[in-house]
Amino acid sequence: MAESIKLAYFMAVKEGASYLGGLLVTDTSGIPLDFRYTEPITPTRLQSILYGKSLEPHLKEEVIQKTLLKELKTPPDLFILSATELAGGWSGDAKYPVLAVQKSQESPLGRVGEVFRAGPREVLIQLADGAAPLRAIFAASVDPAAQEQAVVKLVEAGYHMDLTEPLERVTAALQSLVVKEA
């Protein structure tokens, strides 16, 4: 069962005046199954003025993310992004539970697999013995039932891999691609 879970990690970065994003699909061991990235998108000055503050969220969510998701052959089970991106008002897609994961400084929960709900959209998951629990924050579009299903998959995958690490890999890959093109 664990082999069938696919985790999609999305990250969009800004390099100079250009935006580019990457989407990494891994198995529950963190081994990459697919990786897609967009060419750098440089909005014109007129577009920057017309979009204003909504330029960056629109670029990341509507342009980069949807472009990358169209390229995936099979839909992911979880769509994971950074907490910063999620806090920026990510609406998410109903097809994929959108959530952010981050390491917490909380004291360990009782046992591995134990879940503590810290808020309507936030849960703490104990993935390793004696370690700090993982914090998972869901997008507003993910209902409680979908959150429960997503938590089960997170526990399963977290047994084999560090759920926060692939985002660092996507960032590193994007930066290496930018350096190559420069």
Added chain:
Amino acid sequence: MFGRMKDAMADAAETLRQAFAGLKVVQVEAEPFSLGLQAAPLLLAEPRAGLQVPEAPLRILQLLREAAQGRDMEPFLAKVVGEAGWASWGAEAEVVRMEPLESGRATRMAVPPLPRKVQALGRHEPLAPPATRRAAESLARPALRRADPTLPAGLALAGLDTMLSLAVPIQAENTQHLPKGMWMRYSLQLVRGTGENVRNLEVLGLFRIPRKGVADLRHDPKQGRILVRLEAAALKAPRAPFILARRKDDGGLVSCFVEDP
């Protein structure tokens, strides 16, 4: 105001004209005008011998010299001039002697009344409304241009090779949670695979990695994980349990794939 003054002057002039209209003019015999009451000395020319140098100032001489250069001296012509006016004036002059005004001889005159109402001149004419003229040309309709604000979708590229160039961390499974029989089986396979004495081995972890396509493998003791660099063949290769152990005597690392029961 000027009209009133003019009328007043006219009244005064009429009054004076009527006042002096009845005066007599008396003609008197004029006394003849006689000349020669005082005889004027005759002009005399006193001849002198020889020429004398005129004693005119040099300034006058210079002026005369400059004037003489422009034209020739005109000769003086003698001419007898008589004045007949004196005799005529003395014979025909009239002297008017006015009799002094006497009381009771004045006549009463009717002074015309001043007009009660004067005509107001310089009437203030109302301002005529200005004539409107249409001179403004209609503005030309600007050309309409469309600047498409749609952001380009960008092209999605496959970058799996780039991603595979990065090390993939794989966490060790917690062997404490494995069934004891399974762990015994894994240990036996480790001894067989490495040829080491089980007492000389320290197990670093059990990892599930692709059976093929692992190009590089490093151990991260701080976090209890291994960093593997994969090749494309690893993506489709099945995952197999992999035990990493260290020899206690020399610290060397040994490893082997084990079979799931």
